[in-house]
């Protein structure tokens with residue numbers, strides 16, 4: 191099996207697996223128990239919180255553990271309910287975890303605005319400026335899009351949002367970027383940030399929400415008082431520790447990982463060019479994360495290509511992990527003004543740190559063979 195769908199999920203690193211096994215085997219106590227064995231679990235949680243905070247330039251008091259990116263996003267968006275916000279703003283290309291949470295607020299009577307993106311997938315800052323009034327807004331703009339890998343200018347967005355009203359809140363869904371980009375929440379000046387371990391070689395079912403100190407949060411889950419009584423439920427100590435270790439390792443090797451992924455991406459594009467495959471990258475290739483390629487192949491149906499690659503044991507995607515199950519066209523590519531034919535001929539290839547040049551060569555060769563077959567059939 192050749193795995194080129196690292197934006198959907200990633201293989202757990204050895205650092206994460208070993209951390210998970212070690213805690214599960216040796217420190218399985220409940221972090222709420224008062225005896226020493228429980229304290230050990232609490233200490234592990236504190237260490238994990240410290241590690242994660244350090245990796246994103248936060249203080250450990252600002253990290254809240256959750257079960258996934260979706261939960262972090264939902265919690266952040268629900269914050270509109272506590273702080274007297276009536277206006278919520280999101281971009282049109284947010285993940286469903288944000289869009290559907292915002293949609294729920296809309297159905298409850300909140301005023302919701304969706305900001306457009308340009309042909310490069312970057313949100314229209316003038317539109318944002320125009321929509322932002324003097325009132326308090328909750329704004330949610332993703333750091334990196336999951337279908338295209340394109341980045342948003344979050345620091346600039348933060349300045350716009352906070353200049354209009356310092357009490358407005360900016361949340362960024364950084365689920366795709368954490369562990370792959372150098373992110374400092376203080377430099378970005380975001381109020382909340384969502385992350386998910388399985389996107390950076392950690393386990394599934396665990397994530398975190400960064401919340402700027404001083405921002406009063408509304409409890410998400412009521413119960414035994416864990417996570418400062420804001421998100422109750424017995425902590426997933428092994429998962430949380432594995433998440434911290436995965437993030438720590440990825441951040442330590444950030445440049446090395448990104449360079450190797452970029453080399454593989456370049457190699458793939460060169461091979462496709464050499465094989466005369468006609469394709470175009472959706473979005474500005476200079477504003478995207480290394481390794482994530484949303485590519486339209488001339489005259490090829492993306493889904494048929496995906497199935498042909500699957501038959502060869504190669505995993506790619508036609509969009510986000512959730513979109514790829516439905517037959518809907520990508521709303522992200524539509525928002526970028528890409529026409530239906532091109533959307534239908536697009537697939538997402540996302541290269542990760544465990545891919546090799548041999549695998550990339552095989553992928554290029556399989557795509558090329560398929561493109562030739564289609565061209566011959568159309569003659």
Ligand code: PLP
Pocket residue numbers: 197198257258259260261263285287332334335336363364365366386387397510511
């Ligand atoms: N936000 C983005 C940008 C994502 O790509 C994803 C997952 O694909 C999520 C949120 C949801 O994260 P999780 O799968 O951890 O719920």
